[in-house]
Amino acid sequence: MQSMSDYYSAIQLRADRWSALRETTEALSREPKGKKAAAQIEKISGLFESLALIEAYWAFPGVQAFEQLRRQFEHKNFADVAFGVQRVTRALTTGAYRRRHIPLDRDSVDTEDHDDEAMQSLEARALTKPYFEVMIVDNVNEHQERWLKSNFSRMRRLEDPFHYEAVVVPSLQDALIGILFNHNIQAIVVRPGLIMESKIELPILKRYLNRAGGINSIEALQPTDYGPELCRLIAKVRPELDAYLVTDRSVEDIAGLDLGICRRVFYNQEDFLELHLNILRGVQARNKTPFFTALVEYSKQPTGVFHAMPISRGKSISRSHWIQDMGAFYGPNIFLAETSATSGGLDSLLEPTGPIKEAQELASRAFGSKQTYFATNGTSTCNKIVVQAVVRPGDIVLVDRDCHKSHHYGMVLAGAQVVYLDSYPLNEYSMYGAVPLREIKHQLLQLKAAGKLDRVRMLLLTNCTFDGIVYNVERVMEECLAIKPDIVFLWDEAWFAFARFGPTYRQRTAMNAANTLRERLRTAEHIAAYEAQQAELKDADDETLLNTRLIPSPGSRVRVYATQSTHKTLTSLRQGSMIHVNDQDFKGEVEASFHEAYMTxxxxxxxxxxxxxxxxxxxxxxxxxxxxxxxQVEAAMSMRRAISTHPLLMKYFKVLTAGDMIPEEHRESGVQSYYDPHQGWTDIWDCWEQDEFVLDATRVTLLVGGTGWDGDTFKTDILMDKYGIQINKTSRNTVLFMTNIGTTRSSVAYLIEVLVEIAKELDELLDDASIMERRGFEKRVSNLMHDLPPLPDFSRFHDAFRTDQITIEGDIRSAFFLSYDEKNCDYLELEGSINDAMDGGDDVVSASFIIPYPPGFPILVPGQVVSNEILAFMRALDVNEIHGYRADLGLRVFTQDALKRQAKTNAARLKLNDARNK
Structure with missing residues (x-):
């Protein structure tokens, strides 16, 4: 039996313990006096002991039923125990307990014993009442607990839209553990009898408390404050939940307290009907889907279609003799629900006033924004909308150079002066990390020294990166605001929409950090800290400022935007995305331009x-x-552990750790790996709270160079073609496995099986290989693991596209449109004419975006000077796709005459601007 230290998740621990208990009790009931009986009894006793610590947090099977099973075991009623455990395990696996009462006695009849949720049709499952659990926090005895539960049970009505069961815990600590452990909980009733500390001592549960931020800061609380403080802490951990505070304190005392997620305060401790109705109403508020519901209702209406959509109501399909297969494949509902905003009856995405408007407001609440906007053509469009809305021609924008190409095109459309920021390179894996905060501060201070800070408009970063590097969002915004108090932040969270719904992850999301900053900037403690630092840093040089954690002015404006690909990490059809806004100046300064950009x-x-x-x-x-x-996190952690501990897989593969992908100077916590075979799991809360960069645990980057295959070959020829495993991102010697909210333990197990099979085949291949074949293999491995071209930094914009030689920003828009005239461009061959041009002293300037796949970032943008380092990298690439490059012609560059004309045009424009400014 695995020890508790082998588990990252208490949910995995619980599921495996029940499964082991079922297998062992069944074996014992078959041969209660067999040779293995003594060992089986000892194992069952240990399983009951470990499960007893965690079953208190679940309504099913419930503490009383669990203790009844344990008493039966102690009385040696092994057949009864095996039967009851089998029923519990089946119900937990199939989800049957969510739909009906599960009898555990042997003489009970369960006519739906095989009621597996997966075997039901979607229509049948949609008709069942959703189930959830309510946590009651009160230090009561067993008799009082039964009384509480029975009072809630008596409030049920047939017309209730949901069904719930109650689980009772005694303490503040237990409540925090429970909401982190039990995902069924949707509401918490906090009663005045709760105490502070849990009686349970278990390392895996302490890890859950750490994810709530620990409890050190609340040990000095008075017992009368435990209830309000618990409501506040729940808001920090799971803000989507509803809390109800039952108290006998005065209205005046309660009114002045921060009650977090508390929806209502009750003064009558026995007003169970009102509590019941409020619990249902709170869950209904989250269950509401105004637009989806309106669309379903529309699809049921009889209509006559006289507008420009033949497919509406499915008429053009049902009348066809040739495309009936399309109708059969998709079914009728999708066509019944197909209509146009101009036909009336629903709402307009461009000018929402009805269900779309309400749906966006609900999304804003869920994601913690002030405004949220839906997009139906992906985050590429969202990025361009935000950039166009906020950035004006001539504004300076600091941009992560290896961000998604939509941002680069957004800079072109907006006419921005671009300062490209270089991420730290991971040359041994042919990928970039993220932009160090020191580099961002350095560029801002350079612009400040040049008198250009007033023109700096935006900082644009990708969080998290494709490879899973996550910024300390709050710290980045703090220190940038300390230099430029009104800078706008655009965080590309295309791959990070899920992060809002995990307590550890949430703290590094744009909207959470924006709300935290807005709240903190107003506090007296922050004002005092800011004033003290200002006195300390008076006349400080740039090096001192770079080495200091800067505190922003209390008057700073928090202006934050996040774009998310909902379809990439949450449930949405392809191209479904959202824009989240948390901008203090949105209403007065941006709203009109945002609306125009959205329309565009x-x-x-x-x-x-x-x-x-x-x-x-x-x-x-x-x-x-x-x-x-x-x-999702559990699945990725299981994958890490399985690969890191399998002796055969370790010969050819390696899971890259935080220590591999984040340099030591950016890991203040010192955490090297989330799992170590010798030490077990690392509690990641500390590093996520402290470090400049952390690694998204849901992404598993696998080093495959040891197989002799490059990343693209391993992806296409091995994983996809041979085993049907689909992945997206590769580098020269790595492949990226991304778990998502649909990833199952079975899919992880299949992947491990595949990797083991690949490793076995390689073993057999090398075992039969000749000396020359083995040397060839070793050479391929060496080329992939050691002989890698260094990743090039951004070189510079050509002077024809710059304002001066003091700072590095460039006019990417002018360069982009200059290339539209083919007379301004030429092609130079990588192995020939380009060398002659550079040897002759000419600046070779790219006229296009050059984006190799992999790694997928632009190594050249329009107006950028081609460096020897970039050429060396391009020549060393062995990928099939280089967007913007034509192998038959070469690299598209500007002619020297075009650059001279552009330089004159640029000089005249700058002279005119200077005259206007004077």
Whole structure:
């Protein structure tokens, strides 16, 4: 039996313990006096002991039923125990306990013993009442606990839209553990009898408390404050939940307290009907999907279609003799729900006033923004909308150079002066990390020294990166605001929408950090700290400022935008995305331009199915996002552990750790790896709270160079073609496995089986290989693992596209459109004419974006000077795709005459601007 230290998740621990208990009790009941009986009894006793510590946090099977099973075991009623455990395990596995009462006695009849949720049709499952659990926090005895539960049970009515069961815990600590452990909990009733400390001592549960931020800061509280403080702490850990405070304190005392997620305060401790109705109403508020519901209702209405959509109501399909297969494949509902905003009856995405508007407001609540906007053509469009809305021609924007290409095109459209920021390189894996805060501060201080700080408009960063590097978002914004108090932040969270719904992850999301900053900037403690630092840093030089954690002015404006690909990490149809806004100046300064940018890039015929899926996806994460994200992290952690401890896999593969992907100077916590075969699991809360960069645990980067295959070959020829495993991202010697909220333990197990099979085949191949074949293999491995070209930094913009020689920003828009005239461009061959041009002293300047796949970032942008380092990197690439480069012609560059003309034009424009400014 695995020890508790082998488990990252208490949910995995619980599931495996029940499974082991079922197997062992069944074996014992078959041969109660067999040779293995003594060992089996000892094992069962240990399993009951470990499960007893965690079953208190679940309504099913419940403490009383669990203790009854244990008493039966102690009385040697092994057959009864085996029967009851089998029923519990089956119900937990199939989810049957969510739909009906599960009898555990041998003489009970369960006519739906094989009621497996997976065997039911979607229609049947949609008709069942959703189930959830309510946690009651009160230090009561067994008799009082039964009284509490029975009072809630008596409030049930047939017309209730949901069904719930109650679970009772005694203390503040138990409540925090419970909401982190039990994903079924949707509401908490906090009664005045709660105490502070849990009676349970278990390392895996202490890890859950750490994810709530620990409890050191609340040990000095008075018992009368435990209830309000618990409501506040729950808001920090799981803000989507509802809390109800039952108290006998005066209204005046309660009114002045921060009650976190508390929806209502009750003064009558026995007003169970009102509590029941409020619990249902609170869950209903999250379950509501205004647009999806409106679309379903629309699909049921009889209509006559006289507008420009033949497919509406499925008429053009049902009348066809040749495309009936399309109708059969998709079914009728998708066509019944197909309509246009101009036909009336629903709402317009461009000017929402009805269900779309309400759906966006609910999404804003769920994701912690001030405004949220839906998009139906992906985050590429979201990025361009935000950039166009906020950035004006001539504004300086600091941009992560290896961000998504939509941002680069956004800079072109906006006419921004771009300062490209270099991420730290991971040359041994042919990938970039993220942009160090020191580099960002350095560029801001350079611009300040040049008198250009007033023109700096935006900082644009990717969080998390494709490879899973996550910024300390709050710290980045703090220190940038200390230099430029009104800078706008655009965080590309295309791959990070799920992070809002995990307590550890949430702290590094843009919206959470923005809300935290807005709250903290107003506090007296912050004002005092700012004033003290200002006195200390008076006349400080740039090096001192770079080495100091800067504190922003209390008057700073928090202006934050986040774009998310909902369809990438949450439930949504393809291209469903969201823009989240948390900008203190949005109403007065940006709203009108945002509306225009939104109109510019959004189709007047948006896909209603995508909008509906965004609405439903929001409902899902508010009600079960915590569970799904938790399981997603568990799946990735299981994968890490399995690969890191398998002796055969370790010969050819390695899971890259935080220590591999984040340099030591950016890991203040010193955490090297989330799992170590010798030490077990690392509690990641500390590093996520402290470090400049952390590694997203849901992404597993596997080093495959030891197999002799490059990343692209391993992905295409081995994983996809041979085993049907789909992945997206590769580098020269790595492949990236991304778990998501749909990843199961079975899919992880299959992947491990595949990797083991690949390793075995390699073993056999090398065992039969000749000396020359073995040398060839070793050479391929060496080329992939050691002989890697260094990743090039951004060189510079050509002077024809710069304002001066003091700072590095460049006019990417002028360069982009200069290339439209083919007379301004030429092609130079990588192995020939380009060398002649550079040897002759000419600046070779790219006229296009050059983006190799992999790694997928632009190594050249329009107007950028080609460096020897970039050429060396391009020559060393062995990828099939280099966007913007034509192998038959070469690299597209500007002619020297075009650069001279542009330089004159640029000089005249700058002279005119200077005259206007004077």
């Amino acid at each position: 890039h959004t189709s007047t015929s948006p896909n209603y199915q995508i909008i509906a899926s965004l609405d439903v996806g929001r409902r899902q994460v508010e009600l079960e996002g915590f569970e799904f994200v938790q399981r």
